[in-house]
Amino acid sequence: MIIKDEQAMLDAGAKLALQLQPGMLVFLQGDLGAGKTTLVRGVLRGLGHQGAVKSPTYNLVEAYLINEQTLFHFDLYRLMDDEELEYMGMRDYLNKESICFIEWPDKGAGFLPEPDMLLEIKINGCQRELLVSVA
Template sequence: MTERVLWLADESATVNTGKTLANALKSVPSGPGIVIFLHGTLGAGKTTLSRGLIQGLGHQGAVKSPTYTLVEPYEQLEPAIWHFDLYRLGDPEELEFMGIRDYLTPGNVCLVEWPERGAGILPGPDLDLTLTPEGDGRSLVIEPRTAVGQVLLDRMQEQNGFAADGQPLPEDRTDQD
């Protein structure tokens, strides 16, 4: 599978990349459901990218991090988004008590910040996104983990303006699984 590394110079570039992912999601049938993991330290831009994605699907209001509620629903969107923030999760088993399997249904997209806190309970992702602060911006590594994830990355790359924030990309890598 192909891995892509991007340089996101600022908040605007991060939001725009989320919108690019939203457009890719619109073009891919969500079939059994799509799972996207967001990795990164506090302040790396996970919620900013999530905001771009959710607004790119048509949400008009604020997009807040579900740090205290663990999940924020956006059921009115197409596809429906369930935005998880597992930072405050005490034990992965808590996901079973909150009915995680009910969210992982056909047509839904589960966007999960801090997925490592749900290890052993969460299914594997279709797309792994890792944000790393670097200077005034951040790098974004996009790693497809399934055929659906690869299609999402391919569709992102087909869009005009993908990574066109005026900054050189530090590298693009292609890894074979």
């Protein structure tokens, strides 16, 4: 899917929101500035979230409660070792009730299970290409 601008990325996220189920693990891959957080913002809006959506780069995780459904958005870019996920209680986040979006999942490759969905964003000039793979 070709994404021409930020609004198209938000719209793609809203469409993806319709496919989500509790317990899903979604990996987001793409270079810095590719639009990973923008895509998650679109997902959250598609689920009915009205508030701000910020990048979890510094906090590592942001939590959103929408209609009694919890969505966790992780950014593992700053992780030095996948063992840090154990210390931050990652196993507690990965449960049958929550939906987890993880940016930079390769940083947790030795710890994280296989995803239910992989979203890969490739930069192509001013446009983006969104590739969706479902397990």
